[in-house]
Amino acid sequence: MKISRASFLKLLAGAMAAVSLFGCRKGKPLPRNKHAKSLNKPDKNLWQKEIDEARLLKPRPEPLAPVPRPGAHPKFRNGNIRFGMAIDLDICDGCGKCALACMLENNVPRVTSEDAKKGRYMHWLELRGKMPVMCAHCGNAPCEKVCPTGAAVASPDGFSSMVYPRCIGTRFCGANCPLHARKFNYADSLTLGLAAKFNPEVPLRPQGVMEKCSLCIQRLQNARIQAKTFGTEWLGKNVFPACAEACPKGAILFGNWLDPESELVRKTQNRGIYAPKSVAKFLPAVVYLRGKA
Amino acid sequence: MRTRKVKWIVIWAVLIVGGAGLVAWDLASFPEYFYERSSRVPFNHEKHAEALGLDCSKCHVGAEAGIRATMPSKADCMDCHNLPLTESEGIERLDKALLNAPDAPFVFTSLLPSNVVFPHGLHVKSGVSCETCHGSAKEIDAGRRPQVRMQDCLACHQGKLGFPKASTDCARCHR
């Protein structure tokens, strides 16, 4: 078989054009403004069902290792806030209410059935065994070190945050997270109808970016803005993430590790502080409590 | 030999025109704001704000203390428009239209990316007036809309625009 050069070049150009057209992402025209329509509220049971499904995949709890009490964030030594969390495993019975609350608060999407088969769940807070596991908000975060664009970046309030528009989806952060707490948006969940805007304060993430537990950054930011607007001092008091609010037994303590008056610091006195073994050396801010110190 | 020369001239011309076009395109794509009527509601900001001395926050309740400026609902209009307010023609038509308008709130899609929080109140408290970004009431009536670009946010936060310096940490505004 002999293909003439001209016809071959045509073929090649056509193929390239087809590829480039298919690969295009379309920009949208400016939105028109309108009167609000009443939206159908999505069925929360679907989310609950997915949590129950995902639990079966991870029957074993994370191995724990003792860690010292979290202190100042290594990048913000002079800061007076390091938000963190302590999950009391002596109280927690693994009911999973926190997982649902997290998904609804942060508009975490469900996944397609093919993705579910491959275990590509998006749950920011997942239950491994009976243990709620989310991003540990490491001080020396491995994810932040390898992110090429700086989309994974430390917040001056001492936790690890994500800047979605900077994320280009290299997934290096996910590959480097020993806890596997980072989730990648495999599907365009909004178009597929798998995402819902339960909480207007939280943006929906596009396909192709990484996401993870943000310690409910929207609540922290709003509380800080409110305090600064009204000129009151803000030490991170009176603000709680969705999971801590939802826990029926009060097993999830949230607060500022650097504020000696905070509930978090007071209630963790004389308790054994542990972190998942895989991230224990990275100065995590989210820790687990077990037994006496 | 002549065709060869023609070929080269064409190649050079394409290269030059293409390059210059690219540069021109770049230069044209940096407006600070643009004009586009985004709704058909004929609300006159100039008349309400400057002539009557109403604050922006009368209708955009959050504008001076909230996080988002918020849009008014029908009830906010009816606060004043339950009386025929002027003798200018058209007021009857307006009042009638208002009376028949749906109660549902007016929804406005701002050009602020949804992953960014812009605390209006905090900016007003720090001395940044509404006009700094939105322009005067007259310009708003003409459909002026600010182009929200991070360069502009950061220029101001770095203290380059005459306002005091502010935080430039990503996680302060992005969520």
Added chain:
Amino acid sequence: MNILIFGIALLLPGLFAVDSALTLGPSSWDISQQRFWGTPIANFVFWIGLAHAGTFFSAILLVLGARWQHRVAFMAELSTLAALMVAASFPLIHLGIPSEFYQMIPMGNLRSVFVNPESPLVWDFVAILAYGIVSSLYILLHLFSLQKSSLERFRRPFAWILFPLVLWVHTIVSMDFAVTFVPNWQGAYFPLYFIFGALYSGVALVLVLTELSGRRVRAVEDLLISFSWAILAFWVWEALAKGIWHSEILVLGFLVPQLLWISKIREIQGARVLVAISGMVSLWWERLLLVQPESLDWTWVDIGLLSFGIGAFCVLFSLLRRGVQKAFPLALDENALEELRARPVQFARKPFWISICFGALAALLFAVYFVWNVPSITWMRLIPILFPIAALTAALSLSFFAARKVWSSKRIAWILGILLLWGVGVWGLVFRGSDVSYSEAFVTVSDQAGKLKSSAVDAREIWNARCAACHGKDGNLNRKFVHEYYPLPQTLSLSRIDSLGMDSLKRVILDGRNYMRPFRGRISDKEAAALVHYLKSMALQKEKGGLE
């Protein structure tokens, strides 16, 4: 011609795979929520390894003065260009949002955002970009030197720039793995391991290509055997240190090449080609298992991407060779090359050192610029990208010197002008960035959003927002507005507030009175109560002010 048809046959189905990889995103190939890297990265590492073969044969052997170098040089250089283009396409396919790849360009904080120069991916991006440009210039120089012998003296200096760059590039590729916290990927030996692996597969590729073009270079076969022993050392090390041991890799990558010791087998051309291909297959498989040690639940896209890689390489390679054959017939004529080789070769000493100085200066300026603009970054963290920048600048300056030898200043000025124009244009595109194209792009504002929390502090804010339009911020009526249109309401003095009582005032706020419209629904009960308190405190203040 055969390579071309073979390539097209593999490329076309491959393009479908690339298309669906780009449209469906990474979910179309085999990765999970634990293993985020899949076949595109394995293919990338494999092809970038092959891309080093050309430079090895061309630059390193030239520097070291191997006598048979010219016999494989062109073949190797062309394969470098083709393999590099294939390799560079894989990380782009791998990205979650491929159109935003330019965010990895380290341009200080020109766009008010800066890359994280700690990330090996940024090093990768810069190093591969520099490597691509420098090796293209190198092959151009080589081709032109066939016609203009005055260019011959620039080849060795160029090779001296390219030689360390190729080692640098592959060291950085190995860093993508070695700096992580994944246990299988750690090891200080990774750079050497990767470099030897790359050279091994590259030697195998060159062997296949020279055999296919009907020639035989015994030295390449010897190199293949020696590299198979070198790579064996690393495999043994991996087995001892981490317990990683794959017998199929060992058989294909080490035992099969040993067949070349048997001269009967070595004399069969087909056997030589098969041995080389077996080496490449083992190396590819090894990279795949490195990236994806667990599940191999492949979709058709995984296989399609492999086919795309091979097909695109074959097509690019044969097209490049045809182009060279047409424009520089001497390049593929072995006798002519042999003659040319007899020319006395000089080393362009002065241009070389000047170019090196330029390169160092460019790297220094870049470091100063970056650190100046982004003070949170120390210059130490920029080192991995400084060398490629220096090499790129040095190569550009050396090309300039070479061009001066053969072209008139006017012509060079024209070329530089065009390049500058395009450079500025493309830079502007990058600077501008892409538009927001999120599924949910903008904030939606309605009257519901961002309600104020009710507390004593912000009652003032509610008053200013909701009430001040008529009642005035100080409670003294907004005269400009109210006087003109409304009958004046009564002033709320302290005594009047007390006589009315807090509860009735609250009711007025919520249910309205006379011309005041009800605020129920817009203001909560608690907020109304706070407002009444605020009203009273304002009246108190006024009373005091009046007394003074």
